[in-house]
Amino acid sequence: MKLNRRIFMGNGVIAATTLATPTVFANGHGKPRVVVVGGGAGGATAARYIAKDSKGKINVTLIEPSRMYYTCFFSNLYLGGVKAIDDLGHSYGKMAAGGVNVVHDWAVGVDRDTKTVALASGDTVPYDKLILSPGIDFIKDAVDGWNLSSQNAMPHAYKGGSQTELLKAQIASMPQGGTYAMVAPPNPYRCPPGPYERVSMVAHYLKSNNPTAKIIVADPKPKFSKQGLFQEGWAKHYDGMIEWISSDFGGGNVSVDPDAMTVTIDGAMVKVDVCNVIPAMKAGRIAELAGVTEGNFAPVNASDMSSKANADIYVLGDASHQGDMPKSGFSANSQAKVCANAVRGSLTGSKVFPAKFSNTCWSLIHKNDGIKVGATYKATDEKIAKVDGFISATNESADLRKATYEESEGWYAGITADMFG
Amino acid sequence: MYCKLVLVLAVMLSHGSVWAESIGVSSKGADIFKKCQACHQVGEGAKNRVGPQLNNIFGRTAGGLPGAKYSKSMIQAGEAGLVWNNETLNSFIENPKRLIAKTRMSFRGLRKENDRENLLLYLSEFSKDDTKIKVLKKFTKNNDHSVDPSILSIVGDSEYGEYLASECKACHQNSGANVGIPGINAWPTKDFVIVMHAYKQKQKPHPVMQMMAGRLSNEEIAALAVYFKDLE
Numbered sequence: 001m002k003l004n005r006r007i008f009m010g011n012g013v014i015a016a017t018t019l020a021t022p023t024v025f026a027n028g029h030g031k032p033r034v035v036v037v038g039g040g041a042g043g044a045t046a047a048r049y050i051a052k053d054s055k056g057k058i059n060v061t062l063i064e065p066s067r068m069y070y071t072c073f074f075s076n077l078y079l080g081g082v083k084a085i086d087d088l089g090h091s092y093g094k095m096a097a098g099g100v101n102v103v104h105d106w107a108v109g110v111d112r113d114t115k116t117v118a119l120a121s122g123d124t125v126p127y128d129k130l131i132l133s134p135g136i137d138f139i140k141d142a143v144d145g146w147n148l149s150s151q152n153a154m155p156h157a158y159k160g161g162s163q164t165e166l167l168k169a170q171i172a173s174m175p176q177g178g179t180y181a182m183v184a185p186p187n188p189y190r191c192p193p194g195p196y197e198r199v200s201m202v203a204h205y206l207k208s209n210n211p212t213a214k215i216i217v218a219d220p221k222p223k224f225s226k227q228g229l230f231q232e233g234w235a236k237h238y239d240g241m242i243e244w245i246s247s248d249f250g251g252g253n254v255s256v257d258p259d260a261m262t263v264t265i266d267g268a269m270v271k272v273d274v275c276n277v278i279p280a281m282k283a284g285r286i287a288e289l290a291g292v293t294e295g296n297f298a299p300v301n302a303s304d305m306s307s308k309a310n311a312d313i314y315v316l317g318d319a320s321h322q323g324d325m326p327k328s329g330f331s332a333n334s335q336a337k338v339c340a341n342a343v344r345g346s347l348t349g350s351k352v353f354p355a356k357f358s359n360t361c362w363s364l365i366h367k368n369d370g371i372k373v374g375a376t377y378k379a380t381d382e383k384i385a386k387v388d389g390f391i392s393a394t395n396e397s398a399d400l401r402k403a404t405y406e407e408s409e410g411w412y413a414g415i416t417a418d419m420f421g
Numbered sequence: 422m423y424c425k426l427v428l429v430l431a432v433m434l435s436h437g438s439v440w441a442e443s444i445g446v447s448s449k450g451a452d453i454f455k456k457c458q459a460c461h462q463v464g465e466g467a468k469n470r471v472g473p474q475l476n477n478i479f480g481r482t483a484g485g486l487p488g489a490k491y492s493k494s495m496i497q498a499g500e501a502g503l504v505w506n507n508e509t510l511n512s513f514i515e516n517p518k519r520l521i522a523k524t525r526m527s528f529r530g531l532r533k534e535n536d537r538e539n540l541l542l543y544l545s546e547f548s549k550d551d552t553k554i555k556v557l558k559k560f561t562k563n564n565d566h567s568v569d570p571s572i573l574s575i576v577g578d579s580e581y582g583e584y585l586a587s588e589c590k591a592c593h594q595n596s597g598a599n600v601g602i603p604g605i606n607a608w609p610t611k612d613f614v615i616v617m618h619a620y621k622q623k624q625k626p627h628p629v630m631q632m633m634a635g636r637l638s639n640e641e642i643a644a645l646a647v648y649f650k651d652l653e
């Protein structure tokens with residue numbers, strides 16, 4: 001077993017240089033090995049549950065380049081001035097204590113024959129079962145005029161952390177009466193209500209800091225998640241500030257010019273001060289490299305989230321193509337538990353229970369004006385299929401909306417504790 | 422004496438007779454209603470006082486009578502789908518604060534099942550025909566919403582409970598912390614089962630919990646109860 005310099009224990013302490021023998025992989029000698037790529041909602045949960053429930057019987061390695069995970073969930077609330085950036089950051093510090101080997105590196109390739117994952121550092125990590133939860137990447141040339149090198153001029157802020165902070169700074173420096181434009185993504189994408197919660201939160205910020213500013217949304221879709229609730233809220237709190245241009249009115253016919261800071265919607269060019277481009281999405285690239293994608297996402301079996309292309313690889317969260325569940329943190333966390341139970345069962349013979357999935361997405365329209373939508377799901381031969389669901393009603397009382405918001409704060413605390421320990 | 426006899430009859434004939442209900446049992450109910458009269462009116466010309474008037478209470482959405490004063494939590498319960506019927510009223514009257522923690526109704530509740538039956542039968546006479554209770558419907562004997570003793574006696578599988586509980590922990594923290602969403606660790610199993618069944622039957626309002634509990638089997642609820650009981 002070779003010495004691996006890229007292995008860190010807990011919060012950035014380099015194990016290999018402080019310990020005489022490289023213990024991290026050697027520890028697991030003879031034990032089944034699970035490698036998890038991506039320490040987000042799906043990956044962190046799966047790694048933690050497998051390590052916790054197998055009680056040392058499985059060697060779990062988590063590969064994640066960032067030392068801090070900044071959640072996308074609640075990032076809109078940061079844009080709206082309701083949360084601080086520090087509220088969104090979570091370290092992997094407790095995961096090592098929970099029995100997970102955290103390796104801060106990029107996975108750059110998967111060799112399905114030798115069952116190894118190649119890391120950017122040049123090391124390889126062997127696995128018996130590989131779980132991929134890399135989130136999303138953007139589809140090249142999805143928005144005319146935009147590519148990844150434009151993301152500083154026109155941020156997507158659809159991956160957590162620096163992009164979110166950049167967008168916030170740009171909104172804060174808009175001139176009075178300026179224009180914020182959003183190019184909304186086509187289906188399927190992560191967090192269906194996310195762009196519309198963002199519009200609400202940007203409006204919330206502008207309303208008190210830049211009340212004559214305007215928001216334009218160019219949307220390639222004719223309708224969106226919780227639309228009635230959002231539009232009711234926009235009329236109530238931000239009357240006249242938000243213009244939503246649906247595909248029926250040319251919202252899908254868009255090009256941008258990051259140098260000139262212009263957006264052309266259905267032939268009409270607009271000069272804007274901030275342009276938030278959220279391009280079409282696909283599974284994080286490593287899923288493609290592992291050969292488990294078909295089209296833009298990775299098809300999985302609903303009973304255990306195993307890839308339809310390879311029985312030893314599992315795909316969770318946004319990267320997976322699973323059926324009816326929306327791409328959300330709640331969904332990824334729910335899928336991770338079903339997967340963890342199945343993976344543990346297949347490696348140690350522990351009992352495997354039937355798959356049950358659920359999701360609830362809370363959104364904030366205005367300070368204390370929270371709404372929610374949720375559903376339960378089951379595994380069928382074909383897909384993850386919806387069983388039952390609910391959605392907030394229009395015209396709810398302010399107290400109920402406040403209670404819904406407070407509940408979302410409880411959920412945030414709950415899920416982040418569930419992910420990182 | 423006459424009243425008593427009729428009551429016995431009505432209880433014996435489980436389908437009851439119109440005669441028995443409208444004369445005997447309801448007059449017993451009218452007696453019990455005296456406890457409510459300080460705050461509530463019912464019948465012709467009834468007005469909202471400290472509490473809402475109770476004509477057509479059956480079928481009414483909780484907190485839903487215009488002009489009446491309600492607690493915020495009562496209005497929220499109504500918005501979340503609580504409608505007054507035989508079961509929901511029975512559970513509310515038995516222990517108002519258990520169903521609606523912050524209700525304005527400062528009444529400790531009618532603990533005797535017979536009293537509740539009679540009161541509801543009486544009140545139902547002032548409700549629309551389609552919501553009126555037509556027959557005496559037995560409530561369960563114990564004070565446990567309507568959870569059948571055979572359900573309460575199921576012994577849950579803790580290992581299965583641990584797996585199922587992982588779903589709960591997306592919101593209810595493993596540490597038992599109460600932030601926005603209550604901690605649910607170390608609950609007595611019986612309470613846990615009762616509450617979950619109250620959600621399952623939509624007697625307790627909350628859309629997420631009704632949905633989550635709604636698809637759990639009796640065995641699964643028992644498994645969760647056993648698992649959470651031992652969680653510190």
Ligand SMILES: Cc1cc2nc3c(=O)[nH]c(=O)nc-3n(C[C@H](O)[C@H](O)[C@H](O)COP(=O)(O)OP(=O)(O)OC[C@H]3O[C@@H](n4cnc5c(N)ncnc54)[C@H](O)[C@@H]3O)c2cc1C
Pocket residue numbers: 037038039040041042043063064065066069071072073074075076105106107108133134135136157158159190191194195198284285286316317318319327328329330331332360361362
């Ligand atoms: C603005 C916004 C608001 C949202 N709000 C909500 C909400 O309120 N509720 C909700 O449930 N969801 C919400 N979401 C969605 C949620 O963030 C995602 O659905 C969720 O994070 C998906 O989890 P995941 O595990 O698939 O991916 P992620 O959480 O994105 O995790 C992927 C991880 O993989 C790592 N990674 C990627 N490639 C590699 C590689 N090659 N090697 C190693 N590591 C790699 C990344 O660094 C990242 O940490 C929101 C999203 C956005 C953008």
